[in-house]
Amino acid sequence: MDICRTTRVEELPGVGKVRAAALARLGLETAEDLLRYFPRSYEDRRKLCTIDEAPVGSPVCVRAMVAESPRRTYIRKGLELTKVKVVDGHSSLELTFFNQSYVKNALVPGESYIFYGAVEGLPPRRQMNNPVFEREDHPRFTGRILPVYPLTSGVSNSLLAGLTLRCAEQCAQDMPELLPAEVRQAHRLAAAGYAYQHIHFPADEEALNLARRRLIFEELFLLSCGLALLRERRSTGVGPVIPQMDLDAFRASLPFSLTGAQEKAIGEAAADMASGKPMNRLVQGDVGSGKTMVAAACALLAGRAGWQTALMAPTELLAEQHFRTLSGVLTPLGLRVGLLTGGQKAAEKRAVKAALASGELDLVVGTHALLSTGVDFAKLGLVITDEQHRFGVGQRAALAEKAGGDGVFLPHVLVMSATPIPRTLALIIYGDLDVSIIDQLPPGRQPVETFLVGEDKRQRMYGFVRRQVSEGRQVYLVCPAVEEAEEGMPSAHLKAATTYAQHLQTEIFPDLRVGLVHGKMKPKDKERVMAAFAGGELDVLVSTTVIEVGVDVPNASLIIVENAERFGLSQLHQLRGRVGRGKHQSYCVLVTSNRSQETRERLKTLTRTTDGFRIAEEDLKLRGPGDFFGQRQHGLPQLHIADLAGDTRVLKEAQEAAGELLEQDPDLEQPEHRPLRQQIERLFAQQADRFN
Ligand code: ADP
Ligand code: MG
Numbered sequence: 001m002d003i004c005r006t007t008r009v010e011e012l013p014g015v016g017k018v019r020a021a022a023l024a025r026l027g028l029e030t031a032e033d034l035l036r037y038f039p040r041s042y043e044d045r046r047k048l049c050t051i052d053e054a055p056v057g058s059p060v061c062v063r064a065m066v067a068e069s070p071r072r073t074y075i076r077k078g079l080e081l082t083k084v085k086v087v088d089g090h091s092s093l094e095l096t097f098f099n100q101s102y103v104k105n106a107l108v109p110g111e112s113y114i115f116y117g118a119v120e121g122l123p124p125r126r127q128m129n130n131p132v133f134e135r136e137d138h139p140r141f142t143g144r145i146l147p148v149y150p151l152t153s154g155v156s157n158s159l160l161a162g163l164t165l166r167c168a169e170q171c172a173q174d175m176p177e178l179l180p181a182e183v184r185q186a187h188r189l190a191a192a193g194y195a196y197q198h199i200h201f202p203a204d205e206e207a208l209n210l211a212r213r214r215l216i217f218e219e220l221f222l223l224s225c226g227l228a229l230l231r232e233r234r235s236t237g238v239g240p241v242i243p244q245m246d247l248d249a250f251r252a253s254l255p256f257s258l259t260g261a262q263e264k265a266i267g268e269a270a271a272d273m274a275s276g277k278p279m280n281r282l283v284q285g286d287v288g289s290g291k292t293m294v295a296a297a298c299a300l301l302a303g304r305a306g307w308q309t310a311l312m313a314p315t316e317l318l319a320e321q322h323f324r325t326l327s328g329v330l331t332p333l334g335l336r337v338g339l340l341t342g343g344q345k346a347a348e349k350r351a352v353k354a355a356l357a358s359g360e361l362d363l364v365v366g367t368h369a370l371l372s373t374g375v376d377f378a379k380l381g382l383v384i385t386d387e388q389h390r391f392g393v394g395q396r397a398a399l400a401e402k403a404g405g406d407g408v409f410l411p412h413v414l415v416m417s418a419t420p421i422p423r424t425l426a427l428i429i430y431g432d433l434d435v436s437i438i439d440q441l442p443p444g445r446q447p448v449e450t451f452l453v454g455e456d457k458r459q460r461m462y463g464f465v466r467r468q469v470s471e472g473r474q475v476y477l478v479c480p481a482v483e484e485a486e487e488g489m490p491s492a493h494l495k496a497a498t499t500y501a502q503h504l505q506t507e508i509f510p511d512l513r514v515g516l517v518h519g520k521m522k523p524k525d526k527e528r529v530m531a532a533f534a535g536g537e538l539d540v541l542v543s544t545t546v547i548e549v550g551v552d553v554p555n556a557s558l559i560i561v562e563n564a565e566r567f568g569l570s571q572l573h574q575l576r577g578r579v580g581r582g583k584h585q586s587y588c589v590l591v592t593s594n595r596s597q598e599t600r601e602r603l604k605t606l607t608r609t610t611d612g613f614r615i616a617e618e619d620l621k622l623r624g625p626g627d628f629f630g631q632r633q634h635g636l637p638q639l640h641i642a643d644l645a646g647d648t649r650v651l652k653e654a655q656e657a658a659g660e661l662l663e664q665d666p667d668l669e670q671p672e673h674r675p676l677r678q679q680i681e682r683l684f685a686q687q688a689d690r691f692n
Pocket of ligand 1: 256257258259262287288290291292418443552
């Protein structure tokens with residue numbers, strides 16, 4: 001039969017209703033879907049050997065005749081063996097199949113087959129376990145590099161490979177060419193037809209590499225184009241024009257000089273704010289890299305131009321901390337800085353709100369409550385958020401309203417985040433944000449000394465806590481869970497924060513002041529404990545990861561993380577960033593009773609480096625981007641062949657090529673770019689609203 005791209009799978013030979021339903025579960029409904037379903041790996045079935053020639057341990061094809069009826073034996077419940085001897089004229093080979101009872105009838109004595117598998121043992125006792133086989137008289141897969149696909153029940157690899165073989169032969173050439181000819185030429189990329197054929201049935205390694213590279217490039221190119229189009233949409237808004245001004249007085253007022261990376265981030269933000277379009281920029285920098293000063297410089301520029309700034313922190317404690325820092329820097333430079341938190345007295349709050357509404361304040365620091373109704377700004381021009389918060393579409397609208405606009409006028413937005421994301425990735429993940437990366441720490445920082453210890457060192461570790469406290473320092477002690485038992489975890493091994501804190505206070509450190517803070521406490525209570533720790537009223541703070549976010553207690557010099565194996569590397573790095581913020585040499589102790597070599601190696605990464613980006617890259621390699629960024633929270637289209645972590649070189653090329661193309665044809669309106677545009681819209685279908 002003739003197969004074209006739109007042929008439905010149930011029309012293909014050998015596919016009935018049942019198989020079609022199983023294929024549909026993999027999202028495979030047409031020939032085109034099959035061609036876009038990429039192999040997970042390959043089997044090289046090109047090498048055909050005699051039994052004597054077959055090398056030990058590496059899979060090859062062997063042609064042989066079945067010499068006897070297969071013998072079936074039950075070893076125990078759930079384990080059944082089928083054994084059969086095959087011969088090729090010189091030698092014999094013993095085949096063993098585990099739990100594959102169909103073999104008994106499939107292999108007919110006296111018939112010849114080609115068996116693919118690894119030969120073990122030496123003559124005359126050569127054997128092969130679980131080979132796959134096909135009849136010698138019309139082999140389909142022998143002599144080829146065979147694709148191995150991700151499967152589901154009811155869909156075997158040979159079924160899928162048989163189907164893709166037909167499709168590759170008959171309609172790979174009809175697959176649409178989405179890459180413009182000049183892009184293919186400039187980057188030496190194979191044509192679509194070639195790629196779709198050889199990704200399934202490569203003629204050789206070189207053909208496979210060409211096909212893979214082309215398809216990875218295409219996927220990343222579509223992603224880059226889509227994200228660039230989203231960015232473009234956004235920039236149709238109008239933002240306050242905040243002229244670039246000389247920041248020398250600001251620089252001179254600081255007790256340190258700004259790092260090159262801070263200067264660069266400030267320069268990028270300043271250029272955005274002067275552009276007339278609303279800024280939407282992420283400043284991403286490792287813990288302690290000095291992001292607050294970037295915020296300060298932006299607020300200063302806005303204030304000088306007569307625009308108000310709102311800075312939002314995730315907690316009241318952090319808001320107070322920022323208020324102290326920022327008013328310290330900006331008040332002497334003539335900015336009027338205020339604080340607005342839920343904890344303030346009603347009269348204080350009223351006064352701050354009135355000052356905001358009348359324009360008597362240039363900068364207000366608070367929590368996200370700043371965006372609630374009842375807080376009015378005279379002239380809001382810049383919104384800064386610290387840590388973890390990103391604005392959704394709805395909140396952008398709220399912001400626009402606060403700025404008194406009509407939906408077209410938007411305030412500038414600056415988002416600060418300490419989650420280090422490998423640079424190439426940040427551009428993708430934060431698709432519609434511009435990104436400034438602060439990849440440099442202020443000079444003279446003493447790296448936090450990090451140790452990995454087992455249970456046997458526990459008493460010594462407590463001794464170390466005591467020593468730090470006796471020197472006037474404070475200690476964080478982090479546990480992964482609040483309650484004794486957590487779903488699916490062996491509770492006995494968990495140091496539950498609540499019981500652990502009690503144990504420490506009564507048994508280990510009766511003479512020290514031990515506090516507890518965990519995620520299930522009321523925000524008010526949490527803040528009270530945190531404030532007590534910040535104020536030096538507690539020596540040891542036992543906590544779950546609630547302290548992860550930007551808390552700055554420079555006197556804390558030791559952080560201990562229990563069950564460290566349960567945390568991601570990046571998360572541990574964030575936790576570690578809670579110490580080493582003052583002038584004292586600081587330490588991080590990771591405790592694990594896990595003996596697995598792999599776990600220990602992973603944790604050791606932290607003892608070797610304090611570079612958040614390197615740690616993030618390591619995390620990404622080990623856990624994959626899905627885990628790294630949580631439940632695909634970024635809303636990006638799913639990638640089928642490219643790997644954001646592994647294909648960074650191609651990613652960079654694809655991003656550049658996308659940029660060049662969009663420069664000539666910003667909306668991809670030219671007729672030759674229409675298929676590309678359509679495919680992008682399909683990919684970003686979940687974000688359709690943002691394309692309109
Ligand atoms: P983060 O990026 O984690 O928010 P902060 O802005 O809190 O970092 O800065 C961490 C510490 O480094 C603060 O005490 C700050 O005063 C100090 N700092 C910031 N910039 C510099 C610099 N260029 N040189 C020296 N110290 C700096
Ligand atoms: Mg910070």
